[in-house]
Amino acid sequence: MSAEIGLGFLGLGTVGSAVVRTVSERTGFLERQIGRSFQVRRALIRDPNRKRDVPLDESQLTVNVDDVLNDETIEVVVELMGGVEPANTYIRRALESGKHVVTANKEVMATHGIELLELATAQGRDLYFEASVGGGIPVIGPFRQDLAANQIREVHAIINGTTNYILTEMASGGVDFEAALADAQRLGYAEPDPTNDIEGIDAAYKLVILASLAFNCAVSPEDVYREGITRISAADFRYAAELGYGIKLLAIAKRAPNGFEARVHPALIQRDVLLAQVDGVFNAVLLDGDLLGRALFIGRGAGPEPTSSAIVADLIDLGHNIRRAVHDRIPMSLDGDLCVLPMPEVRSRYYFRLWAKDQPGVLASIGTVCGEHAISIASVIQKEVDENAGRAELVFLTHEAQEAAVQGALSAIADLDVVASVASVIRVEDLAE
């Protein structure tokens, strides 16, 4: 056994560089924990001209993936490329050639996670992925180990820092979505093309991983209902606050009688619930287990240092396994008999805001439509009146109703003569104790 565990990197951007620095700077610290240190052998890079702040020789950088995957001195491959391909193929090749893999890749884990974990088991190797969800917050570890005695009933998570930053700005600054997005882009919290974040795509990938772990079943990204934050306006934040709510982009997985719900969408949550107060780029996972009850984990969900906290923790755990010559210590156990509930069957409370003619009988008409769809209204507020256009803005909060019924009612309401437009519809998650 060599005194060092050889590492190969696939991808050496800001996160990869932070990981390389961390394992280099903490040699003694890591040796005390696992009895051996890590040695970075080779790193696959895309752009040889990019300047990198890493303690590596130029000769250790390569643009040829075979230099990493065929290097027999590399025991562990750290995959930080992102995106499904070629990362998926490279992880597969690494496992097939007898290497362990640590990845931060949510897209790969959400789309090919179960088959890759099965491959790792078959190969007698380990595949770690703590950094794929929640950045540095321990999430995968707790689900697989610390919470393993529980039947998980619900997970409500804020797992996209970009959208949480934007929503926090909208809530505190009273600004509209476009202004908050521009601000986030200026500060580097949002990408030039922000689609993956603001449309909930990133959160949906992470939810797939969380839901698989919570319910021990195969979930695919297509199973997840997904709605982004682009249609929320400053007015919605004002009304929500007046009603005692905040607005967050939530990733929700919830056990239901014949399966489970898996959905990503903006939601009103009571302002005095701690999850509603997780602001800025922080992430949070609120879970409900049948033994534990509610537990909430909060921390930084992105950034090179928090992410390397998770990746190096995986490397240390792997180091313990290598030292003890054990692998695949906690195998995936799939229940297989659970499936995702179609969105129309989901039950929720709803907030909706619309513009109607400022005349008598409007509330009665809307109330009638709701009644016909078996939707009961919990409260109504009327605030803005646009005198020139003769329009009034109305906000409704419903009791729990079925998604299909609400969508039916909303389309009938939009067709009413007295209604100019349904400006927004946001689900309400009841998280009060």
Next chain:
Amino acid sequence: MSAEIGLGFLGLGTVGSAVVRTVSERTGFLERQIGRSFQVRRALIRDPNRKRDVPLDESQLTVNVDDVLNDETIEVVVELMGGVEPANTYIRRALESGKHVVTANKEVMATHGIELLELATAQGRDLYFEASVGGGIPVIGPFRQDLAANQIREVHAIINGTTNYILTEMASGGVDFEAALADAQRLGYAEPDPTNDIEGIDAAYKLVILASLAFNCAVSPEDVYREGITRISAADFRYAAELGYGIKLLAIAKRAPNGFEARVHPALIQRDVLLAQVDGVFNAVLLDGDLLGRALFIGRGAGPEPTSSAIVADLIDLGHNIRRAVHDRIPMSLDGDLCVLPMPEVRSRYYFRLWAKDQPGVLASIGTVCGEHAISIASVIQKEVDENAGRAELVFLTHEAQEAAVQGALSAIADLDVVASVASVIRVEDLAE
């Protein structure tokens, strides 16, 4: 290898009974995870006449510890007796006779934890103790695994549910300590003899365990500075709220230049920091790691179900180890070169409240004493004036100062002719981002 892992219990109170029910009711669930199920063989009880809601035959209960420790069909001993002795001796005997141990015993782990972990290593056995701190909240696991890449800088924890319940009642109800304690006793949240909780003894044991894990060093309960909540009054909550603070009993471990601080005492914390809003019987651990930054874990810190969530998680993890024939996978690694800073050297901000003569020059006298002790006052409020007695109540908030200087100043202030009494002194922890 038997199809079942034999368990022996030491102690079968409410927690033990909940664990027995959990492993009995989840046979299939546990088998899917670890490939074997658990079988409870014998349980040591104290009172044979007590009625227990457990699926065990009378013949499985015993008042003789040898029936558990000498039973060769028992692979794992679950110790839930509490208290240092005889639990420590029994755990030692169990390890020596080749059994693994899962314990929820904070007293044993705080006083003999390191030697017991060393014994387990020497015996090739495992000793698990997740339930000893924070009930069901994953704490030990994250510290030993998920956060292992970090140098932990600080831990601020609310780890005693009884005192947190009492302080929450005092904050929301405006009641004094005695009334809130009586209420907690009536509801079963506080023991008839509440000393261990209200004097911070329970929290200090748990802090010893947290600090050992955070700083990889041996800490003894005597090293921990400890102050309970009995001297806090309704007035303190009123003034704290006015200044924007809440009051919590905190267990604090903080890295310092030549060692670390370890202290349990009430503290003012900014009301808009989430830790200040962890109310009732909930526990919380706020930590600061050099890679991760701040992370906060919140959940139920006591109760049979949350505690059995942690104990059964330990059993499952142990089950994985037994299945893979591995043990002592994550050994303790002690740094050894850190020691606890004496309390007089600790620096903090302070809140103090006193009654002084209602006459000119009082503030000047107090200000002079503070200045002589190098303590700078951040703000003063004067609220209550007792006209009959000619006394006024004054509240001071200081900038950071050394404990020794503050104690010196306070004793000099108490000696001033114009000062009737120093009514309370509470440290202030600055946790704003």
